Amino acid sequence: MKELVERIKKDGQVLGDGVLKVDSFVTHQVDAELMEKIGERFAEVFADQGITKVVTIEASGIAPALYAAQALKVPMIFARKAKSLTMAEELLTTSVYSFTKQVTSQISISKKFLSEGDTVLIIDDFLANGQAAKGLVELCQQAGATVSGIGILIEKSFQDGRALLEEMDLRVVSLARIASLENKTVEFLEEDA
Amino acid sequence: MKELVERIKKDGQVLGDGVLKVDSFVTHQVDAELMEKIGERFAEVFADQGITKVVTIEASGIAPALYAAQALKVPMIFARKAKSLTMAEELLTTSVYSFTKQVTSQISISKKFLSEGDTVLIIDDFLANGQAAKGLVELCQQAGATVSGIGILIEKSFQDGRALLEEMDLRVVSLARIASLENKTVEFLEEDA
Secondary structure: OHHHHHHHHHHOEEOOOOOEEOOOOOOOEEOHHHHHHHHHHHHHHOOOOOOOEEEEEOOOOHHHHHHHHHHHOOOEEEEEOOOOOOOOOOEEEEEEEEOOOOEEEEEEEEHHHOOOOOEEEEEEEEEOOOHHHHHHHHHHHHHOOEEEEEEEEEEEOOOOHHHHHHHOOOOEEEEEEEEEOHHHOOEEEOOOO | OHHHHHHHHHHOEEOOOOOEEOOOOOOOEEOHHHHHHHHHHHHHHOOOOOOOEEEEEOOOOHHHHHHHHHHHOOOEEEEEOOOOOOOOOOEEEEEEEEOOOOEEEEEEEEHHHOOOOOEEEEEEEEEOOOHHHHHHHHHHHHOOOEEEEEEEEEEEOOOOHHHHHHHOOOOEEEEEEEEEOHHHOOEEEOOOO
16 A cells, blocks of 8 residues: 555564554554545455454454444454453453563454354554454454454564464455564565555 | 434443453444544534644554545554564654553653644543543643644543643543443543534
């Protein structure tokens, strides 16, 4: 997506260690207009897939997932990273290992919101090692739901997340694909949509 | 706001201990259309206040804050509950005590996103004891920014959050005000907008 790629070129910051910081428009301060365009793009790409739910994980995935859900006229669900007091009922739960934080955490979705009849579009802001997306896929599988595809804002194509998901026969659509962050410079591959 | 009140009557669940669960449309599964109407309502109420930033806290505040920011044509910032790897720079930070979880946690916003010139609208999903909203106000004050008001989806008017904020000379606008959750029944006060 040209607008996202241009925005990364303009406002993304490359730190050491393969870290791309987009906290001025995605992960901390959020540009609602850009998120709406991104959500609408995902909705276009998956328009004929019979999507019934858009699923993401708190917190940075919420904005693009929300606009995608709105454009597709379906509910959005965000998986929680910790059990909350009011989630005492039955949960779909799995473990996600974060290479960045080097911790394993639980993510959960209430069973009542996903079922066999659902066709799910998963949305997340980053795809690196693919662990978060894989966790979301596992929650959908536990519910017996079908995952129609995975929409990603920024794919770190030099890490193995995309391969991991494609080996699971999942369709990955990334709006920006980054070949390299070496020498503090962002090199792009051609994006999927 | 009539639509929010009606939705709470229809889909809200009262658990014991003064807990109102709205996880089918606000806190876990999210109704984007309703959130957009809520965001637009806040934007109308604060239209002439010269708002430059909408501030909320992850995760349930993000959806309504995003639509309010979009309608006001300003950026949205969500305070983070834990420091992330890519937030090494200078932070505005304060402590928030959660009566629900009985823990004190740190919330942070990057200094670079709030400054003296900013006029802030704070948005959150619930107002109970007011600790989260007070924490967000403190972050704005640390930055020297002006807080123009606090927009709340659901106020538990039988708790003291509103009084706490009004004693700080802050304007509170709640779209649903709950007088009581006794006998597992939601009793409403007249809402602010």
